[in-house]
Amino acid sequence: MDVEQQAPRRRGRPPRQRENLIETRELLLRAGLEVLTEKGFSATGIEEVLGRVGVPKGSFYHYFSSKEAFGLDLIERYGVFFARKLDRHLGNSSLAPLDRLRSFVADATDGMVRYEFRRGCLIGNLGQEMGALPESFRDRLKETFEDWQVRLAACLREAQKAGEIAPDADTEQLAAVFWIGWEGAVLRAKLERSAKPLEVFAGFFFVGLAAG
Amino acid sequence: MDVEQQAPRRRGRPPRQRENLIETRELLLRAGLEVLTEKGFSATGIEEVLGRVGVPKGSFYHYFSSKEAFGLDLIERYGVFFARKLDRHLGNSSLAPLDRLRSFVADATDGMVRYEFRRGCLIGNLGQEMGALPESFRDRLKETFEDWQVRLAACLREAQKAGEIAPDADTEQLAAVFWIGWEGAVLRAKLERSAKPLEVFAGFFFVGLAAG
DNA sequence: TCGTAACTAGACGGTCGGTCTAAATGAAGG
DNA sequence: CCTTCATTTAGACCGACCGTCTAGTTACGA
CATH class of the missing domain: 1.10.10 (Arc Repressor Mutant, subunit A)
Known part of the structure; x- marks a missing residue:
């Protein structure tokens, strides 16, 4: 591509x-x-x-108008692209809610494999670089993460209704944990050139979900 | 400092x-x-x-001899510095094994607060940057993570012996999960300038540990 | 005291981000 | 058709800065 x-x-x-x-x-x-x-x-x-x-x-x-403006545009664009991908999976009502998340994980993993782990997540990359980036990037990056988090939380609430996770679980927080850990896993996958970190984290996450 | x-x-x-x-x-x-x-x-x-x-x-x-050599030296140095810190906490036999990990988390969190979340983890930073770094960095970074993982796994085995986590839990894998997620949390904490991601991930990790 | 090793000063070539002017072309209006 | 103007490309240029390197300065040992 x-x-x-x-x-x-x-x-x-x-x-x-x-x-x-x-x-x-x-x-x-x-x-x-x-x-x-x-x-x-x-x-x-x-x-x-x-x-x-x-x-x-x-x-x-x-x-x-500048490299900075270009970067901001890219963040916007990537955020939209990714949110769409997310919706495609998490909104797929033919699957049980947690299976939708699993299918996102599989898709994202496949994406990393396809590019031989050279490409990571733009938002994660820039987040890590924030110390050297124009301050204008910070809010955009935060918003993007929050957006993804909201979408995932909605899916987790459905999982809750479906009885896949504990009814008293804090879905917002669980969604936050997912993205925190997922970005870490992507980072590590890039470093190791292996899908293992993605699998290991996702595996743990699903087990932890059950425990609420 | x-x-x-x-x-x-x-x-x-x-x-x-x-x-x-x-x-x-x-x-x-x-x-x-x-x-x-x-x-x-x-x-x-x-x-x-x-x-x-x-x-x-x-x-x-x-x-x-070059910026690259300087970088390799820094990785080595940081790895040793961090391993020492880790041993100080995880080897503190006056605490229960999992409390030792908690004390490391508290210490690391405090470190980030002290520098107002401007500084992250050198190894995580460079790992994320790997796409633009000399290939010689890759192995060093991987080794460093593996080293930390080994140290944590030892602590988790002790926790297992002490009955703090399930006897059939895969301690190697759990240690891997911790570092994967922790790096993600540090990244996010830097971005948000907040300790929340560190707390959120650590909280989830300890719950998940119990679930094996 | 002299030669050499340890260390510093700063020039150098190269690259990068950003700006600017000139040129080329299509579109719109008469 | 022909003129005029908006749109877009070509690429020279500038200042800043990066990593390298060489020449020079100083201390130490013989």
Whole structure:
């Protein structure tokens, strides 16, 4: 799924008939996502992103006012992309609530395997880097985590109704634990180049769920 | 505990009588630890490290063959420092085994509070950055985690003997879960500038331990 | 006192992020 | 059709900074 290099670009305003052509801005965002999930923000130069898709620097600063703005856009984008994936799984009412979470775990694990554990989670990456990032990133990253947490908590409440977990369990807190641990597992999986950490954490989480 | 700036340095080989004086190399490592736990490896320039302690660039490359070598030294150093801290807690036989782990958690939490959540775990930081780091770091980081895991597993076995956790629990795996989740919690605590993630994860972990 | 090892000063080349100007092209209006 | 203007690309350029390296300074041992 690598972003393919576009053919050499013609100068000037491009013809409107380009419905099949991927827009430059879109191209930059996709490539940015790829690179930043691998290397993070500080370690990535704009030029590397540009090089991947054969877009010159002038275009970048036409579409984005700065690297910081580009990063914020990527966070937004990744948050939406991920929330959609999450909903696809957690909202799948043909499965029992906890099986929906299991299916998300399987999907995410598969995603890491597919890229040979080179790519992690953009939000986790940037969170870790926060010490070196523009302060504007912090709230966005926090909000993104909270958003995911809300979606998971809803699923856990359903699990509660279905009797899969204890009725007095704090679903909000359990959802928080999941994302805390999951990010740790992704980090570790990237380091070890192995799906083991993901399995180990998920396994423990499901056991712990039962214990409330 | 910030590394204080040394007095302006004289040129040339320093007099041997410097027992009270902190050695330059030592100074650089301490400052490096401070900065890298905050900002990671890629985002940190050696000039920032040098500036903190008033050491000129030439000295750096006298003591370390490269930034990479410096980083490897820091990993080694941090690993030892942390293992010692771990042993102090987990080997404290005046406490029940699980209380020893609790005391480590409290100590580590306190450490993060003290630095206002600006500093995280060096190993976790670099692990996340691995995509942009020299490949030589990978094994060191993995080994460090494994080392911590072994130490914790020993403590958990004691807990098992003391009947604090189920006799058939897989202590190796539980130790792995702890470090996976703990790193995630540290990441999140840094992002949120709050001890809550640490508490939330630790709380869940201890409950899950009981459930085996 | 001289030679060498230990250490420092800072120049150097290279890269990066961001800006800026020029050029190319399509769209809209007459 | 032809002019004008908005849109987008090309890439030179600048200042900042990074990691490396060489020349130089100083202490120590013989």
